[in-house]
Amino acid sequence: DVEDETPRSSRQRRSGLSRLAEKRGLIASPTASNASLRSVGGTSGCGGDEALKSPGTNPGAGLPPPAPKAGGSRLLSRRKEQQPAVEDEGGTTGGVVRLGSSMKRSISSQDLASTSESQADMLMSTAVTSAAADDNSLGLDRLNDWDNSGSSRLGRLQQRRFQSSTSLANVPTDTRGSMSSLASNASSTMRKIPVSDVRNRTFLHGSLSANGLLGADQLDALIADRRVDIMAVTWNMAGLDSKSYPRSLESLLFPPDQEHVPDVYALCFQEVTPDIKELLLRCQATIGPNHVLFEFCRNKALLLAIFLRRDLIWFVSVPDTSFLSTRVAMATKGCAAICFTLFGTSMLFISSHFKRKILYFCLFVYLLIVRIRTRHLLIYAHMYLVHLYSTDDDANFEKRIHDYQKIITRLDLPKFTKPVRKSNDVTERFDYVIWSGDLNFRVRTGYGDRQRVDRVLTASTSPAEVPPDVADALTAGDELKMAQAEGKIFQNFLEGDIRFPPTYKFDINSDVYDTSNKQRVPSYTDRVLYRCRRPGTATVTAYNSIRELRCSDHRPVYAVINATIRPGVDSIPLAHGRFRHDIYVEGTRRRATQLDLSGLDARDKASQVCSVM
Numbered sequence: 337d338v339e340d341e342t343p344r345s346s347r348q349r350r351s352g353l354s355r356l357a358e359k360r361g362l363i364a365s366p367t368a369s370n371a372s373l374r375s376v377g378g379t380s381g382c383g384g385d386e387a388l389k390s391p392g393t394n395p396g397a398g399l400p401p402p403a404p405k406a407g408g409s410r411l412l413s414r415r416k417e418q419q420p421a422v423e424d425e426g427g428t429t430g431g432v433v434r435l436g437s438s439m440k441r442s443i444s445s446q447d448l449a450s451t452s453e454s455q456a457d458m459l460m461s462t463a464v465t466s467a468a469a470d471d472n473s474l475g476l477d478r479l480n481d482w483d484n485s486g487s488s489r490l491g492r493l494q495q496r497r498f499q500s501s502t503s504l505a506n507v508p509t510d511t512r513g514s515m516s517s518l519a520s521n522a523s524s525t526m527r528k529i530p531v532s533d534v535r536n537r538t539f540l541h542g543s544l545s546a547n548g549l550l551g552a553d554q555l556d557a558l559i560a561d562r563r564v565d566i567m568a569v570t571w572n573m574a575g576l577d578s579k580s581y582p583r584s585l586e587s588l589l590f591p592p593d594q595e596h597v598p599d600v601y602a603l604c605f606q607e608v609t610p611d612i613k614e615l616l617l618r619c620q621a622t623i624g625p626n627h628v629l630f631e632f633c634r635n636k637a638l639l640l641a642i643f644l645r646r647d648l649i650w651f652v653s654v655p656d657t658s659f660l661s662t663r664v665a666m667a668t669k670g671c672a673a674i675c676f677t678l679f680g681t682s683m684l685f686i687s688s689h690f691k692r693k694i695l696y697f698c699l700f701v702y703l704l705i706v707r708i709r710t711r712h713l714l715i716y717a718h719m720y721l722v723h724l725y726s727t728d729d730d731a732n733f734e735k736r737i738h739d740y741q742k743i744i745t746r747l748d749l750p751k752f753t754k755p756v757r758k759s760n761d762v763t764e765r766f767d768y769v770i771w772s773g774d775l776n777f778r779v780r781t782g783y784g785d786r787q788r789v790d791r792v793l794t795a796s797t798s799p800a801e802v803p804p805d806v807a808d809a810l811t812a813g814d815e816l817k818m819a820q821a822e823g824k825i826f827q828n829f830l831e832g833d834i835r836f837p838p839t840y841k842f843d844i845n846s847d848v849y850d851t852s853n854k855q856r857v858p859s860y861t862d863r864v865l866y867r868c869r870r871p872g873t874a875t876v877t878a879y880n881s882i883r884e885l886r887c888s889d890h891r892p893v894y895a896v897i898n899a900t901i902r903p904g905v906d907s908i909p910l911a912h913g914r915f916r917h918d919i920y921v922e923g924t925r926r927r928a929t930q931l932d933l934s935g936l937d938a939r940d941k942a943s944q945v946c947s948v949m
Contacts, residue, residue, distance in 0.1 A: 551904075563901065564598075565598040566899055567594075568895050572605075572888060580887060603643070606774045620920060621927040625920070638659070640672040640686075651679055658749050682755075685769075688774075690774070750765065767870070803835075816860075834860060876896070
């Protein structure tokens with residue numbers, strides 16, 4: 337008897353596996369399988385092989401598949417895909433019941449022919465149960481293999497991630513910083529700073545690395561093309577009182593031909609009154625809160641102010657200032673200078689006022705102060721009047737050159753930063769030098785007189801712009817260009833093309849040149865020149881005069897210079913964002929008040945129009 341030969345524990349284990357397989361949809365119940373086999377094989381119990389070999393329908397085709405548990409349909413479908421179907425000998429594929437090789441070995445035609453029908457049924461039942469257990473074991477093994485393969489894939493993925501993180505950790509600090517910077521470009525324009533880089537560096541050893549505070553990465557992030565616009569303005573205010581300042585300085589700081597606000601302002605004023613704070617506040621209020629007063633330098637009646645964009649104040653060195661008086665008895669003659677380094681580019685700005693025909697007047701005033709005898713006063717007064725109406729241009733020309741030589745040899749700059757070159761000439765110690773001011777160079781007598789200049793200017797079609805041939809005729813006797821050609825002054829300095837009328841001397845509040853008894857020849861006394869250590873790194877994009885400001889006998893002149901900036905080192909003494917905070921706050925408040933008042937005036941005018949209508 338088969339039941340006696342099979343241990344009870346084994347039967348329980350197999351029946352449990354069969355029920356588990358039935359629940360998971362791997363096999364059908366043995367009772368249904370026996371019924372199907374009986375219907376196919378007949379009641380005689382013979383012809384089993386023929387029944388298995390007959391190309392009939394699927395034995396379990398009529399049975400509905402067991403319903404899978406909720407949420408397990410996806411896993412069940414994967415398990416069915418992993419478990420291949422077993423074809424029977426007739427070529428048909430079993431949909432639900434899959435007969436394994438063990439069942440085929442236990443059931444043969446000889447065994448079925450030699451046993452009775454009851455014994456054959458019991459043998460068939462045992463074989464089906466055994467086949468179900470074998471197939472169930474096979475399905476579980478395949479399921480375990482699939483789970484193991486998934487775990488292996490997950491393990492390999494985690495291992496690769498670990499290896500990539502480990503390899504990134506082994507990369508040197510500078511390389512890791514650049515790699516992280518490249519990876520973050522899609523989400524941010526600012527470079528990510530590695531923690532280890534901050535821990536291990538003091539930023540005071542002059543590092544040339546690209547990721548330094550003044551390095552190439554920071555420069556490219558802030559100034560993509562590595563070029564800045566510098567606007568230098570010079571204006572002789574002729575002692576204009578603060579109460580007589582123009583209501584708006586927009587024409588001075590925002591010329592009509594400029595579409596963009598420059599990055600750096602260098603404002604040079606000559607013959608200013610002692611109340612320079614009012615002038616600085618008006619400049620700040622006009623420029624707006626995007627720029628700050630970085631530094632200013634005053635030398636009696638001379639004033640030089642540097643306004644920077646707020647974005648740049650963290651990348652400049654501590655500013656150096658210096659001034660020099662070329663005439664002891666005169667407070668208006670001399671220079672004021674400011675220098676600093678932007679990233680790795682050093683700049684020097686000079687505002688100067690050279691001599692004119694007032695030497696003996698100075699002596700006269702000096703003698704008057706010290707109370708020299710009346711006889712001496714009369715002598716020096718006579719000498720001054722003779723000199724004032726004389727035409728000794730050569731003597732004054734040489735004195736202007738002497739003023740220039742005195743400035744370039746006695747200015748002690750820079751003090752806090754290292755010069756790019758050691759030289760007795762201060763203009764050779766910087767990458768860029770921008771020199772602006774009232775240089776007082778005139779048109780030589782013999783090259784042009786007042787009537788000739790008037791005829792040339794009258795022939796000009798536009799009062800604000802002079803054609804090239806007219807400008808060449810006006811500058812033919814210019815003392816500055818003649819001295820440059822002879823190598824006496826401003827060696828290696830460049831100047832933009834002059835295409836504007838002479839800027840001196842006008843009648844106050846008028847566009848008419850000097851109508852006094854002296855009838856001074858109109859001249860280009862107000863100039864802006866520049867020098868770059870590396871030729872071709874700076875170009876002039878605009879050079880013109882401002883005719884809208886008529887409150888002085890001089891017309892302001894401005895030049896916009898586009899200069900190249902290079903990366904720097906971390907060893908320079910940084911300004912750490914310092915600027916003139918009091919001027920910024922008060923100027924911004926004034927600007928807001930002016931805008932509010934202008935808005936109220938506009939609304940009042942609109943309301944008046946509406947009321948009249």
